Amino acid sequence: MARNRYLYILLTTFTLLLAALILTDVWxxxxxxxxxTSEWHWIYRLRPFSRWWLPLLAAAGxxxxxxxxxxxxxxxxxxxxxxxxxxxxxxxxxxxxKPAVLTELIERTLADETNGYFRLAAxxxxxxxxxxxxxxxxxxxxxxxxxxxxPGIILANWLVIQGFTRWPNLSQSxxxxxxxxxxxxxxxxxxxxxxxxxxxxxxxxTMLAGALTxxxxxxxxxxxxxxxxxxxxxxxxxxLPSLIIFTPTPAQVDVLLAVTALWCLHExxxxxxxxxxFIYLSGLLVSITTFNSLGNGALVLLFTGYAGWQxxxxxxxxxxxxxxxxxxxxxxxxxxxxxxYWGGWSVPPWTVAQVGLAQHYELVTIHRRxxxxxxxxxxxxxxxxxPVVVIGFIALFRKPGSVFREPYARLVLALVVLFVLLDxxxxxxxxxxxxxxxxMPFLAIGSAAFFFPSDTPSPLxxxxxxxxxxxxxxxxxxxxxxxAWQPIEAVIVVAEPPPLPSNPSPxxxxxxxxxxxxxxxxxxxxxxxxxxxxxxxxxxxxQAEQTxxxxxxxxxxxxxxxxxxxxxxxxxxxxxxxxxxxxxNNNLITDPYRLSLAGLPPGSYTLAVGxxxxxxxxxxxxxxxxxxLLLATVVK
Numbered sequence: 001m002a003r004n005r006y007l008y009i010l011l012t013t014f015t016l017l018l019a020a021l022i023l024t025d026v027w028x029x030x031x032x033x034x035x036x037t038s039e040w041h042w043i044y045r046l047r048p049f050s051r052w053w054l055p056l057l058a059a060a061g062x063x064x065x066x067x068x069x070x071x072x073x074x075x076x077x078x079x080x081x082x083x084x085x086x087x088x089x090x091x092x093x094x095x096x097x098k099p100a101v102l103t104e105l106i107e108r109t110l111a112d113e114t115n116g117y118f119r120l121a122a123x124x125x126x127x128x129x130x131x132x133x134x135x136x137x138x139x140x141x142x143x144x145x146x147x148x149x150x151p152g153i154i155l156a157n158w159l160v161i162q163g164f165t166r167w168p169n170l171s172q173s174x175x176x177x178x179x180x181x182x183x184x185x186x187x188x189x190x191x192x193x194x195x196x197x198x199x200x201x202x203x204x205x206t207m208l209a210g211a212l213t214x215x216x217x218x219x220x221x222x223x224x225x226x227x228x229x230x231x232x233x234x235x236x237x238x239x240l241p242s243l244i245i246f247t248p249t250p251a252q253v254d255v256l257l258a259v260t261a262l263w264c265l266h267e268x269x270x271x272x273x274x275x276x277x278f279i280y281l282s283g284l285l286v287s288i289t290t291f292n293s294l295g296n297g298a299l300v301l302l303f304t305g306y307a308g309w310q311x312x313x314x315x316x317x318x319x320x321x322x323x324x325x326x327x328x329x330x331x332x333x334x335x336x337x338x339x340x341y342w343g344g345w346s347v348p349p350w351t352v353a354q355v356g357l358a359q360h361y362e363l364v365t366i367h368r369r370x371x372x373x374x375x376x377x378x379x380x381x382x383x384x385x386x387p388v389v390v391i392g393f394i395a396l397f398r399k400p401g402s403v404f405r406e407p408y409a410r411l412v413l414a415l416v417v418l419f420v421l422l423d424x425x426x427x428x429x430x431x432x433x434x435x436x437x438x439x440m441p442f443l444a445i446g447s448a449a450f451f452f453p454s455d456t457p458s459p460l461x462x463x464x465x466x467x468x469x470x471x472x473x474x475x476x477x478x479x480x481x482x483x484a485w486q487p488i489e490a491v492i493v494v495a496e497p498p499p500l501p502s503n504p505s506p507x508x509x510x511x512x513x514x515x516x517x518x519x520x521x522x523x524x525x526x527x528x529x530x531x532x533x534x535x536x537x538x539x540x541x542x543q544a545e546q547t548x549x550x551x552x553x554x555x556x557x558x559x560x561x562x563x564x565x566x567x568x569x570x571x572x573x574x575x576x577x578x579x580x581x582x583x584x585n586n587n588l589i590t591d592p593y594r595l596s597l598a599g600l601p602p603g604s605y606t607l608a609v610g611x612x613x614x615x616x617x618x619x620x621x622x623x624x625x626x627x628x629l630l631l632a633t634v635v636k
Contacts, residue, residue: 007391007395011387011388011391011473012469012473014387014391015387015388015473015476015477016476018383018387018477018480019476019477019479019480022383022477022480022481022484022485023046023480023483023484025044025046025484028044030379030383031043031044031485032376032430033369033372033376039367039368039369039372039429039430040368040376040429040430040431042485042486042487043485043486043489044484044485044486045484045485045486046483046484047096047097047483047484048096051095051096051099052096052483054092054095054096055089055092055093055095055096055479055482055483056479057092058085058088058089058091058092059089059092059475059478059479061085061088062085062086062088062089062238062239062471062475063468063471063472063475065078065081065082065085066082066235066238066239066468066471067468068081069081069082069231069234069235070228070231070232070235070467070468079214079215079218079234082214082234082235082238083208083211083212083214083215083238084211085238086210086211086214086238086239086243086244087207087208087211089239089244089475089478090207090210090211090244090247091207093244093245093478093479093482093483094247096482096483100181102181102200102203103181103182105203105204105207105247105248106178106181106182106199106200106203107182108203108247108248108249108488109199109202109203109206109248110182110188110199112142112143112144112145113143113144113489114249114488114489115143115145115249115250116141116142116143116144116145116146117143117145117146117149117153117154117157117250118157118198118199118202119142119143119187120141120142120143120146120154121154121155121157121158121161122157122158122161122191122195122198122199124154124158127155127158128345130151130154131151131155131341131344131345131347132345132346132347134150134151134345134347134352135347135351135352135354135355138352138355138356138359139355139359144359144363147356147359147363148294148356148357148359148360148363149292149293149294149356150290150291150292150293150294150352150356151291151352152288152291152292152293152337153250153292153293155291156202156292157198157202160198160201160202161194161195161198162194163198164193164194164197164198164201165192165194168193168194170197171192171193171194171196171197172193174193174196174197174200174201175193175194175195175196175197175549176193176549177200178196178197178199178200179196179549179581180547180581180582183551183579183581183582184551184577184578184579184581184582186551189550189551189581190615202248203248204248206247206248206249206250206252206253207247207248207252209252209253209255209256210243210244210247210248210252210253210255210256211238211243212256213237213243213252213255213256213259213441214234214235214237214238216256216259216260216263217233217234217237217259217441217444217445218230218231218233218234219263220259220262220263220266220445221233221234221445221448223263223266223267223270223407224266224407224408224411224445224449225407225408225445225448225449226454228452228454229448229449229451229452229453229454230448232448232451232452232467232470233441233444233445233447233448233449235471236386236388236389236444236447236448236470236471236474237440237441237444239386239471239474239475239478240384240385240386240389240437240440240441240444240474240478241383241384241385241386241433241474241477241478241481241482242384242385242433242434242437242440243255243437243440244478244482245384245433245478245481245482245487245488246433246434246437246487246488247488249434249488250292250293251293251434251435251437251438252437253292254289254292254293254296254437254438255437255438255440255441257285257286257288257289257438258285258286258289258296258299258438258439258441259438259441259442260285261281261282261283261285261286261289261299261303262282262299262302262303262306262411262442264278264279264281264282264285265278265279265282265303265306265307265330266306268280268281268282268326268329269307269310269326275326276325276326276329279326279329279330279333280329280330280332280333281333282303282330282333283303283329283330283331283332283333283334283335283336284333284334284336284337285333286299286300286303286330286333286334287333287334287335287336287337287338288337289438290334290337290338291337291338291341294352294353294356294357295427295428295435296438298418298422298439299438300334301414301417301418301421302414302415302418302439302442303330304327304330305410305413305414305417305418306410306411306414307323307326307327307330308323309409309410309413309414310410311323311326313410364429364430365426365427365429368429368430369429370426370429372429373423373426373428373429373430374423374424374426376430376432377422377423377428377429377432378423380431380432380433380436381419381432381433381436381440381443383433383477383481384432384433384434384437384440384481385440385443385444386473386474386477386478387473387477388447388451388470388473388474388477389440389443389444389447389474390443390447391447392446392447392448392450392451392470393412393443393446393447393450395450396412396446396447396449396450406449408445408446408449411442411445411446412442412446412449415439415442415443415446418439419439422436433487434487451467451470452467497578497582498574498575498577498578500574500589500590501590504541504588504590506525506526506527506528506539506541507526507527507528507529508526508527508528508529509525509526510524510525510526510527511523511524511525512524512622512629513545513622513623514610514611514620514621514622515620515621515622515623516548516550516620519546520545520546521544521545521546521548521552521580521611521620522542522543522544522545522548522580522583522611523542523543523545524540524541524542524609524629525541525542525543525588526541527539527540527541527631527632529607529632531597531634532597533597533636534596534597534598535594535595535596535597535598536558536567536594536595536596536597536607536634537592537593537594538556538592538593538594538595538607539590539591539592539593540554540556540573540590540591540592540593540609541588541589541590541591542573542580542583542588542589542591543586543587543588543589544580544583544584544585544586544587544589545585546585547580547581547583547584547585548579548580548581548583549581550580550581550613550615551572551579551580551581551614552579552580552611552612552613552620553570553571553572553579553611553612553613553614554570554571554572554573554591554593554609554610554611555568555569555570555608555609555610555611555612555628556568556569556570556593556595556607556608556609557607557608557609557610557628558595558597558605558606558607558608558634559605559606559607559608560603560605561603561604561605566600566605567595567596567597567600568595569593569594569595573589573591574589574590574591574592575592597636600636601636602636603635603636604633604634604635605633605634605635605636606630606632606633606634607630607631607632607633607634608628608629608630608631609628609629609631610627610628610629
């Protein structure tokens with residue numbers, strides 16, 4: 001027991017020191033090899049202190065939820081509370097990055113640097129053609145992720161988009177809430193409503209998938225551990241740094257599928273009747289994950305070792321042929337999606353694997369040193385699984401003999417072998433926190449087995465007496481990484497309001513509203529007009545009646561006595577920087593224009609102002625049904 005107390009003190013000291021190093025960046029090498037090399041490194045970017053309050057509040061709430069979760073009898077209710085707590089933590093750390101949380105999440109889903117799957121899915125008109133020629137198309141894709149991955153995630157995004165085409169009214173209502181978030185993005189604004197609606201849905205469902213991982217984790221842990229350590233395992237997973245920080249990324253979906261698959265495999269191995277159904281379902285889930293990412297194929301090794309250990313323990317009553325039968329069902333399930341792809345689109349599975357691995361080698365592996373990542377891979381696991389989880393898992397092996405006798409032995413031993421193989425293979429060189437996310441809940445189960453070895457808390461055991469400090473230490477690392485490092489950076493054009501006068505005052509007042517159909521969109525409150533021999537300077541003062549769903553263009557036309565166009569300037573307001581899709585109600589927008597009068601003969605000219613949609617040149621109209629406002633007469 002004294003040894004456990006010393007371990008508690010050591011773990012606390014180490015976690016506090018690690019959090020301090022992350023927040024202060026005293027040791028930049030913790031973030032990876034030097035930034036001026038081709039090696040991977042995490043970007044240091046400390047968030048403004050003014051935004052720390054929400055992550056700190058969410059973390060405190062999670063500690064409180066965990067306290068109830070560890071002692072409540074309402075399992076389903078508090079399991080749902082853990083899911084919600086995880087979602088709140090995800091959103092809180094996104095808030096620390098950018099207060100416009102949904103905007104930041106959508107930009108991460110769209111950005112090629114962090115994702116790239118959704119944009120490709122939205123631009124795919126003929127899915128059959130894409131799937132049939134996928135291996136040859138992979139090197140041409142704009143995103144490194146799509147170039148190295150099978151088509152599973154693209155297919156899933158495409159299906160969501162197609163699903164929304166069946167509900168046009170729902171798509172329109174959702175899209176009208178999403179378009180303003182990317183108010184200068186013509187790709188999104190010019191797309192059909194189902195694309196915007198699917199974008200929001202995919203983003204939020206991805207986050208939810210990550211949070212829901214606590215459910216199968218508890219189900220699997222309950223089969224391997226007593227109830228209390230199983231609950232602690234679920235709490236560990238709800239606070240995993242990688243599960244909270246890498247949002248929204250497809251890895252959050254894969255981790256849910258992976259844990260559910262092992263839970264199904266465990267059920268199938270124990271059942272005497274119809275066990276093959278669960279084993280096949282386990283393999284099918286693995287098949288889906290490998291169709292999303294080739295790296296998830298590591299699950300095949302883990303599951304084979306898991307089933308092999310189970311048979312070895314029961315070899316006296318179960319013949320080897322029984323084990324082979326189980327492996328056959330597992331293999332059939334794992335091959336299912338790939339066989340359907342092969343049969344339906346004539347694409348052998350190995351061709352996708354060959355191209356994907358070759359692209360990965362060309363884009364990543366060849367540029368990074370093998371020796372460095374033997375160390376940094378393991379350091380990355382320590383950081384993104386959390387010191388509590390990793391050290392607790394390692395501490396299980398202080399007495400190896402006892403580990404072999406426990407129900408969880410098949411999991412922890414297979415996991416150790418897999419981590420060693422992954423590390424020495426050099427297949428992953430950088431960003432392991434996300435790439436190995438699908439394995440981290442299994443680490444959490446082993447760690448919980450050490451910290452809370454039975455259902456009976458011992459007053460002499462510091463961990464069972466008070467497990468909440470373990471969750472607090474786990475959250476400390478999560479907060480430190482989320483507030484100081486930049487694991488996800490959406491390099492994408494962001495709409496930022498241009499500088500505008502605080503109290504604009506037009507020289508000439510007007511009150512003319514422009515309509516789209518019968519809906520008032522924007523009102524011209526006034527204008528300034530200044531003229532020289534060579535130029536006509538016009539400043540328009542607009543006020544939004546409601547947020548526009550289209551990025552309308554302003555036209556300022558100078559017409560001669562015959563009604564012919566002799567000078568013009570057409571652009572989005574504020575020199576093309578601030579379309580009406582970005583406007584908020586009641587904001588007064590100062591919008592300058594300059595028309596050239598050079599070369600025009602003396603005479604009277606009419607200045608006309610209006611709006612049109614550049615996509616189809618459809619003009620907005622006035623209350624009198626005219627499509628232009630004759631603003632002033634200009635005499636040269």
